[in-house]
Amino acid sequence: MKSNSITKKLGKLRAAPENFIGTELLEQVSINGVDEPRRGFIRNSFLSAVGLSAAAGLALKSASAQSLGDPVIIEKQVWQTTLGQPVAALPYGVPSKYEVNLQRRESPGLTRVSAASVAFTPLQGLFGIITPSGLHFERHHQGWYDIDPEKHRLMINGLVAQQKIYTMSDLMRLPAVSRIHFIECGANTGLEWGNVAVPTVQYTHGMLSCSEFTGVPLSVLLDDCGVDLKKGKFVLAEGGDGSGMTRTVPIESAMSDALVVWGMNGEMLRPENGYPLRLLVPGVQGVSSVKWLRRIEVGDMPYASKDEAVHYMDLMPNGLHRQYTSIQECKSVITTPSGGQQLLDKGFYNISGMAWSGRGKIKRVDISVDGGKNWREARLESPVLSKAVTRFNFEWDWDGSPAILQSRAIDETDYVQPTNRLLREVRGTRSIYHNNAIQSWKINPNGEVSNVQVG
Ligand SMILES: Nc1nc2c(c(=O)[nH]1)N[C@H]1C(S)=C(S)[C@@H](COP(=O)(O)O)O[C@H]1N2
Ligand SMILES: [Mo]
Numbered sequence: 001m002k003s004n005s006i007t008k009k010l011g012k013l014r015a016a017p018e019n020f021i022g023t024e025l026l027e028q029v030s031i032n033g034v035d036e037p038r039r040g041f042i043r044n045s046f047l048s049a050v051g052l053s054a055a056a057g058l059a060l061k062s063a064s065a066q067s068l069g070d071p072v073i074i075e076k077q078v079w080q081t082t083l084g085q086p087v088a089a090l091p092y093g094v095p096s097k098y099e100v101n102l103q104r105r106e107s108p109g110l111t112r113v114s115a116a117s118v119a120f121t122p123l124q125g126l127f128g129i130i131t132p133s134g135l136h137f138e139r140h141h142q143g144w145y146d147i148d149p150e151k152h153r154l155m156i157n158g159l160v161a162q163q164k165i166y167t168m169s170d171l172m173r174l175p176a177v178s179r180i181h182f183i184e185c186g187a188n189t190g191l192e193w194g195n196v197a198v199p200t201v202q203y204t205h206g207m208l209s210c211s212e213f214t215g216v217p218l219s220v221l222l223d224d225c226g227v228d229l230k231k232g233k234f235v236l237a238e239g240g241d242g243s244g245m246t247r248t249v250p251i252e253s254a255m256s257d258a259l260v261v262w263g264m265n266g267e268m269l270r271p272e273n274g275y276p277l278r279l280l281v282p283g284v285q286g287v288s289s290v291k292w293l294r295r296i297e298v299g300d301m302p303y304a305s306k307d308e309a310v311h312y313m314d315l316m317p318n319g320l321h322r323q324y325t326s327i328q329e330c331k332s333v334i335t336t337p338s339g340g341q342q343l344l345d346k347g348f349y350n351i352s353g354m355a356w357s358g359r360g361k362i363k364r365v366d367i368s369v370d371g372g373k374n375w376r377e378a379r380l381e382s383p384v385l386s387k388a389v390t391r392f393n394f395e396w397d398w399d400g401s402p403a404i405l406q407s408r409a410i411d412e413t414d415y416v417q418p419t420n421r422l423l424r425e426v427r428g429t430r431s432i433y434h435n436n437a438i439q440s441w442k443i444n445p446n447g448e449v450s451n452v453q454v455g
Pocket of ligand 2: 184186
């Protein structure tokens with residue numbers, strides 16, 4: 001009886017004509033970005049969450065369990081009565097076939113220019129803080145390459161006592177560190193500036209990923225080359241791809257936590273993310289984390305490269321451009337429930353999301369279910385790491401009336417994530433980049449969740 005009503009709702013969602021996204025994507029915007037079989041599973045996990053919250057003393061009058069005659073538990077399944085797949089049937093494992101809808105996707109609202117585009121991370125389907133490597137967002141200015149590590153070199157030159165060229169083997173002998181950090185494109189959430197109601201969190205916030213990166217601190221290499229810290233104020237990082245990506249990084253950043261990275265989530269970088277070598281500048285907009293890194297030049301002033309003169313600048317209300325904005329300010333977003341998902345019924349829900357700050361650790365996240373009138377503190381899950389995604393959770397009993405869900409993050413510098421109104425007061429309305437405003441998801445009485453902008 002329950003499952004019929006779910007199917008009906010799903011049908012309605014798929015048929016929604018006003019959506020500018022295709023059928024393929026409508027499937028993806030259904031709950032947690034999954035298809036029918038998983039939908040049942042999600043529903044079941046909602047039910048077990050219900051059990052948890054009952055212990056916590058929440059009112060759960062609309063919650064109901066499967067009937068005790070449920071054939072899935074009573075009857076023997078194929079997997080209980082047969083031999084399973086042998087070990088190493090898949091020498092490199094892949095996700096279950098039931099998870100096939102959890103994919104990086106290109107936004108239907110953006111145009112691909114040649115190979116240059118972006119594939120967004122499906123944040124709505126992720127748990128914890130680590131983005132699986134195959135789902136790390138990809139942003140290329142001229143497409144990606146699978147570069148032979150034997151043919152890759154890193155050159156360090158400019159204001160150094162000795163210019164050097166490193167092979168991958170040279171680099172991988174050096175003392176390595178592993179750190180968890182986010183990478184966020186400066187253009188993430190950019191469409192919200194234009195009041196474009198991008199339907200899902202994948203497209204509003206999916207140019208964000210968080211991984212464990214392994215490499216050598218850039219400072220070790222700069223020291224090794226005898227960097228001139230008196231004259232050297234900036235470094236230029238240059239990519240080996242056809243886009244000739246070049247970015248200026250301040251020497252303070254280069255000498256503190258910037259890493260020259262070959263590892264991601266325990267294995268070599270994926271080609272799309274810069275294999276075999278990339279720069280990682282923690283907390284700074286993604287473009288500075290130059291992929292397929294081939295050269296670091298030490299200089300005495302910013303390089304004003306083409307990528308810095310044309311992109312990633314903010315047009316301010318007074319008509320001036322703000323250039324070299326680099327820190328990704330404190331930000332958060334609720335990923336479940338989020339745009340395009342469907343609440344099944346009144347009752348208990350775990351509101352879950354991500355918070356991060358380019359300036360350090362997340363200190364607190366507040367949740368509002370009434371569009372910002374009242375706020376209550378969410379639970380931060382450990383670990384809470386500097387310049388990394390922090391997971392938050394919040395217990396909510398939905399009474400079936402319209403609601404507007406928001407999250408507001410505060411970082412260790414006490415910076416508070418701004419509302420749309422506050423952000424626009426300072427920045428005007430003509431920006432494309434660096435939008436860290438509070439995101440609002442509207443819940444209709446029928447359970448549909450959609451993207452809305454409130455002040
Ligand atoms: N060489 C090179 N590095 C690059 C890019 C590129 O196109 N070429 N894109 C940049 C941009 S705009 C971003 S947001 C990040 C994205 O990193 P990812 O693709 O690993 O997510 O890489 C940056 N580094
Ligand atoms: Mo980017």
